[in-house]
Amino acid sequence: MSISPGPYLVVAAALFTIGAVGLLVRRNVLVMFMCVELMLNAANLSFVTFARKLNDIGGQSAVFFVMVVAAAEVVIGLGIIVAIFRRQSGATADDLHMLKG
Amino acid sequence: MIHAAFLIPLLPLLGFALLVVAGKRLGDPLAGWVATLAVAGAFVASVIVALGLHQHHQHAQTQLIFEWLPVGGFHVNASILVDPLSMTMALFVTGVGALIHLYAIGYMHGDSRYPRFFVYLNLFIFSMLSLVLADNFVMMFLGWEGVGACSYLLVSFWFERPAAASAGKKAFVTNRVGDFGLMTAMFLIFAHVGSLTYGPVFAAAGGLGRGTATAICLLLLLGACGKSAQLPLYVWLPDAMEGPTPVSALIHAATMVTAGVYLMARVAPLLAQAPDAATTIAWVGAATALFAATVACAQNDIKRVLAYSTISQLGYMFLAVGSGAYVAGLFHMVTHAFFKALLFLGAGSVIHGMHDEQDMKRMGALRKWMPITSATFIVGWLAIAGVPPFAGFWSKDDILAAAYHKGFALWLIGFVTAGLTAYYMTRQVALVFFGRARWGTGEEAAHVAANQEGHGATPHESPWTMWVPLVALALLATFGWLINAPWHPANFLERWLDPVVGAFSVAHGPSTAIKVSLAAITTVLGLGAIGLGFVVWDRSAEHSELEPEILRQAWYIDPAYAAVIERPGEMLANFSADVIDHGLIDGSVNGVASLVRDSGRELRRLQTGYVRNYALGIAAGTAAMLAYVVVRTW
Numbered sequence: 001m002s003i004s005p006g007p008y009l010v011v012a013a014a015l016f017t018i019g020a021v022g023l024l025v026r027r028n029v030l031v032m033f034m035c036v037e038l039m040l041n042a043a044n045l046s047f048v049t050f051a052r053k054l055n056d057i058g059g060q061s062a063v064f065f066v067m068v069v070a071a072a073e074v075v076i077g078l079g080i081i082v083a084i085f086r087r088q089s090g091a092t093a094d095d096l097h098m099l100k101g
Numbered sequence: 102m103i104h105a106a107f108l109i110p111l112l113p114l115l116g117f118a119l120l121v122v123a124g125k126r127l128g129d130p131l132a133g134w135v136a137t138l139a140v141a142g143a144f145v146a147s148v149i150v151a152l153g154l155h156q157h158h159q160h161a162q163t164q165l166i167f168e169w170l171p172v173g174g175f176h177v178n179a180s181i182l183v184d185p186l187s188m189t190m191a192l193f194v195t196g197v198g199a200l201i202h203l204y205a206i207g208y209m210h211g212d213s214r215y216p217r218f219f220v221y222l223n224l225f226i227f228s229m230l231s232l233v234l235a236d237n238f239v240m241m242f243l244g245w246e247g248v249g250a251c252s253y254l255l256v257s258f259w260f261e262r263p264a265a266a267s268a269g270k271k272a273f274v275t276n277r278v279g280d281f282g283l284m285t286a287m288f289l290i291f292a293h294v295g296s297l298t299y300g301p302v303f304a305a306a307g308g309l310g311r312g313t314a315t316a317i318c319l320l321l322l323l324g325a326c327g328k329s330a331q332l333p334l335y336v337w338l339p340d341a342m343e344g345p346t347p348v349s350a351l352i353h354a355a356t357m358v359t360a361g362v363y364l365m366a367r368v369a370p371l372l373a374q375a376p377d378a379a380t381t382i383a384w385v386g387a388a389t390a391l392f393a394a395t396v397a398c399a400q401n402d403i404k405r406v407l408a409y410s411t412i413s414q415l416g417y418m419f420l421a422v423g424s425g426a427y428v429a430g431l432f433h434m435v436t437h438a439f440f441k442a443l444l445f446l447g448a449g450s451v452i453h454g455m456h457d458e459q460d461m462k463r464m465g466a467l468r469k470w471m472p473i474t475s476a477t478f479i480v481g482w483l484a485i486a487g488v489p490p491f492a493g494f495w496s497k498d499d500i501l502a503a504a505y506h507k508g509f510a511l512w513l514i515g516f517v518t519a520g521l522t523a524y525y526m527t528r529q530v531a532l533v534f535f536g537r538a539r540w541g542t543g544e545e546a547a548h549v550a551a552n553q554e555g556h557g558a559t560p561h562e563s564p565w566t567m568w569v570p571l572v573a574l575a576l577l578a579t580f581g582w583l584i585n586a587p588w589h590p591a592n593f594l595e596r597w598l599d600p601v602v603g604a605f606s607v608a609h610g611p612s613t614a615i616k617v618s619l620a621a622i623t624t625v626l627g628l629g630a631i632g633l634g635f636v637v638w639d640r641s642a643e644h645s646e647l648e649p650e651i652l653r654q655a656w657y658i659d660p661a662y663a664a665v666i667e668r669p670g671e672m673l674a675n676f677s678a679d680v681i682d683h684g685l686i687d688g689s690v691n692g693v694a695s696l697v698r699d700s701g702r703e704l705r706r707l708q709t710g711y712v713r714n715y716a717l718g719i720a721a722g723t724a725a726m727l728a729y730v731v732v733r734t735w
Contacts, residue, residue, distance in 0.1 A: 023716050032712070097710025 008049040016042035027092035029081050033074075040070050102153030106164045106181045108146040109191055110230040112139045117223040124216030133206035136219035140202050140226050144195035151188045159185050159600045163236050163300075170239070177297060182236035186601040189431060189594070190233035190363055197355045197438050198226050200570040204446050205347035207566035208453060218258060218345070225251035229356050233363060237298040238287050241364075245283065245328065248357045249276045255352060256344040268340035275337040279327015286320035289313065303370040314371055318378030321368055322385065329361025329415045332389045336659060338412055342404040346449030349404060354411045354445050355438035362418040362434055366427045369605040379423050383507055386419025387514040392656070394521035398528065399652035402459050403448045406529050409655075410485065411441055413518060417500050420515060426503030426610070427602035428595045432585045433496035435594075439581045440484035440493055443574035447478035450567055451533060454560040455540065461529060462642050466538040470560040473568045475534045477575040482530045484578040486523035487627045495582035498620040505619055506611050516623060523627040527634030535639050587616075 019038030026032050044063045051059030084091060116139025124132045154162075161184035170177040181187075202222060209218050228247025235241040249272075257269025291297055293313055294305045306314065325331070330338035341353050352358070365372065365382060372379050390413045397409035414437050421430030452459055454471050468475035484491035487498070497519060505512035540560070562568070585594035610616070637644060651657065 020720060024713055024720065027713075093712045096712070100708060100710030 003052075005049045005053045009046055012042045012045040012049065014042075015039075015045065027094055029084070029091070029093050029096075032093060033077055033081065036077075037070065037074075040066060102149050103157065103162055103183050104164070105146050105153075106150045106183050106234070107166060109143050109150065109195070110181070110227055110234060112143040112146065113223045113227040113230065115139060117220060117227055120216060120220045120223060124220055127216060129210060129212075129215040130206050132216040132219050133202070133209065136223045137199060137202040137206060139223055140195055141199040143226065143230065144192070144199050147188065147191045147195050150183060151192060154183055154185065154188055155597075159597065161185075161600065174295070175291075177237055177239045179240060180236050181234045182299065183234075184601055185598050186363075186366060186431070187234050189435070189598065191230060193435050193438050194226065194229050194233065194356050197442050197574075198229075198351060200573055201347050201351040201355070201442060201446065204350075204449070204567050204570040205345075207564045208347055208449055209345065210564075214258070218255075221251055221254045221258070222347075222351070225255070225352060225357070229360070232360055236300070238290065238302070239297050241367075242283065242287065245324075245360065246280070248352070248360065249273065249280075249328070252276075252341070252352050252357055255348040256341045258344055258348065262343065264340075265343040268337075268343040272337040272341050275334050276327045279324045279334055282320040282323025282327070284324075286317050286324065289317050289320065299367070303368075306370040306374055309371075309374055311374060314374035315378045318368065318372055318375040319381060321364060321371075322378065322382055325361030325364050325419075326385065327361075328364075329358050329419070330412050331361070331385050331416060331419060332392060335389060335393065335412050336662060339405055339408045339655070342402070342408050346404065346445060346452060349408070350442045350445035350449065353408065354441040358411065358415055359418070359434045359438070362415065362422060362430055365419070365422040366431055366602060369427055369602050372422075373605040379425065380507075381423070383420050383423025383504070383511055386416040386421075386423055387504070387511050387518075388416070389413070390416030390420060390518040391514050391521075392416075394518045394525065396652055396655045397525040398521060399648040401462050403451060403461050403464075403529065403533060404445070404459060406461070406525060407441070407444055407448060410444075410522065410525065411437075413522065414441065414485070417497065417515065417518070420504055420511060421500040424500075424503040424507035424511065425605070425607035426500065427606050428585070428598050429496065429499035429503050431598065431602075432594055433500055435584065436484070436492035436496040436578070436581050439574055440481045440491075440578040443477060443481040443571065443578050444485065446567070446571055446574065447474050447481060450474040450563045450571065451478075451560075453563050453567070458540065461532040463540050464533045465536045465540065465642065466534070467560055468534040471534075471562050473562060473571060477568075477571040478534065479530060480575040480578050482526045486526050486631055487519055487623060488523075488631070489624060490579075490582070492578050492581040494620075494624070495585070495587065498616070498623060499585075499587065501623055502611050502616045502619055503607065505615070506607060512619075516626065519623050520626040520630045523630035524634045527631045528638045531635055531638035532642055535635075536642060539642060 016039050019035040019040075019042060022035035022038070023032050026035065044066055047059040047063045047066070051057065051063075084096065088095070116136050119135060119139075120127070120132055127135060154160075161182065164181040164183060166179045166181065168176065169179040202219070205218065205222065209215050212218065225248060228244045228251055230244070232241055232244025232248060235244060253269045253273040256272050257266045260266045260269070287297060290302055293309055294302050296302060296305075309317070323334075327334045338353060338358065342349055344353070372382075393409045393412035393416060397406050397413065400406045400409060414433070418430045418433050418437070421427070421433060450471065451464065451467060451474060454467070454474070455464060458464065480491065484493040487494045489495075501512060501515050501519070504515045583591070585592055611619070637647065654660070
């Protein structure tokens with residue numbers, strides 16, 4: 001059975017928008033991190049949608065790559081966040097501007 | 102016996118090497134004795150070789166030491182040319198040199214760099230000998246530069262005094278101008294002949310065009326003018342008097358400055374092809390002789406008078422060579438070496454006895470305190486003033502006769518110069534040895550007393566190592582003319598030099614009657630000038646009307662050179678430093694640096710450190726790219 005890809009793409013676009021806007025407006029580092037995950041998965045959803053639509057396995061395998069990379073990124077990102085919170089508690093993203101030029 | 106020729110330059114070289122290694126250990130005065138013995142040995146070797154040459158009827162011989170530059174068809178050998186001219190030079194360089202070395206043992210006694218002085222002195226003798234004994238232009242040039250370097254080292258021997266240091270530099274730089282001419286002449290010779298060895302060059306002299314020969318000779322003249330202190334390159338010699346007095350006597354009166362005259366005599370075959378160049382030489386010499394004699398009349402420094410006198414006498418030698426009277430020029434070179442070395446050493450003895458006072462206006466009546474010095478100095482004075490029968494009379498009148506033959510104007514200049522010479526030397530003798538003692542009164546007595554340390558309070562006679570050379574040179578200045586008396590069997594020097602320069606000399610000079618009358622006129626003028634000078638300067642040391650400012654300042658030539666050469670040079674240097682270096686080169690380097698720094702400072706503001714700024718940038722960039730794609734695919 002074939003399902004129209006439209007709703008899936010709309011959901012993916014909504015997820016991406018939520019992630020992007022969240023990344024821009026939130027200051028909590030953890031939440032920003034989750035927003036990045038939202039954007040990644042929005043992209044994954046559209047990959048899968050087009051893979052089904054075009055009957056091409058390439059899109060689905062790309063999703064696996066993204067998930068692996070995202071998992072690795074989560075490990076590194078959370079490690080950095082934990083290290084930051086050890087140095088200073090309750091820091092927002094805006095407090096972390098010691099690399100200012 | 103000619104095979105001993107290699108010993109002549111070798112002995113001073115060995116003395117030099119020994120003193121370099123062990124000079125400090127030998128110390129004062131042993132180092133001086135080693136140096137003196139080396140030069141005296143060279144003199145003995147020269148005598149032996151000269152006798153051998155005489156036995157071979159003065160046939161020039163070349164002794165090969167080693168092949169120096171065998172490059173393709175171009176060969177330069179380090180070899181010794183034994184011919185009458187080179188042996189004449191070697192004899193008087195080593196003879197006068199040995200006497201001056203002996204003198205320096207006493208004069209330099211107590212100097213803190215005593216051994217080094219003799220190192221330089223021996224090196225100088227070696228260089229001078231390689232200059233005169235070379236059989237090619239390259240070796241000659243090597244010696245030429247060697248004596249120049251030694252001159253620099255010895256003029257600025259007391260380099261703690263700024264005047265001595267800058268005088269050395271001036272001598273060196275001025276000589277570079279002359280060397281330019283000498284080197285260019287060598288290039289020209291090589292381009293036209295393909296060899297720089299005297300033999301082939303002079304053999305090919307006839308084949309050179311007149312223009313080429315003239316160009317070569319004029320360029321050689323430029324070199325000779327530098328080394329022999331002729332107009333316009335004479336300026337270094339008066340300043341060179343900052344050196345120790347033995348140096349002034351040896352290098353700047355007797356030997357090195359005659360190198361130019363030697364060179365001109367050596368290239369006589371070339372000069373024979375270039376009569377215009379010969380005339381130029383004669384006029385340069387005459388002009389220099391007159392110019393320097395006028396300046397000498399108004400100098401107060403005892404050594405400066407002698408320096409200008411040397412320039413003037415060298416002018417006489419150039420006049421002789423330019424007039425084709427090579428023998429007369431070389432004869433005067435030898436007699437001048439005797440009496441001018443005598444005068445310089447006498448002046449040194451006076452300076453020594455007066456505790457480093459050099460101003461003649463603060464001397465006077467010294468004959469009572471320094472009998473040997475004054476007696477020998479008076480001999481030198483009579484010799485240079487041309488009083489018969491002293492040496493200067495004979496050689497000077499030979500030159501004047503030759504000049505008369507060349508042109509009346511040249512003779513007239515030489516004649517006036519002879520009168521001036523007698524006058525300024527009389528002024529010097531009267532100021533130093535006669536008249537009133539101007540050093541013993543009031544302030545000056547205190548000055549003399551303050552300067553003496555362990556010496557007597559009054560002027561004193563010098564030690565024997567200093568007065569023995571004076572006496573020897575005084576004897577030579579009296580009897581030295583016997584080497585070339587102007588009648589036939591006694592004209593030894595003329596017959597001796599005949600194989601070298603005879604063919605190029607003026608065949609028939611003026612008749613004997615003219616010669617005798619010229620000599621008589623000159624002698625009367627000289628005696629008159631002596632009488633006048635003595636009457637004027639014995640009574641009083643102050644005659645400002647006889648010492649016009651323009652003569653005191655040497656016709657303002659030094660300031661003129663400073664204005665014409667030094668000031669534009671300084672302006673160019675300032676322009677290079679301020680505009681080109683500071684503005685252009687530093688400016689571009691600094692400009693690149695500040696461009697990077699300033700742009701970096703501005704771009705830094707983009708790095709706010711806020712993650713959302715970066716995220717916004719990424720978002721905006723993505724949106725822009727999307728918009729671009731959308732617009733394009735529309």
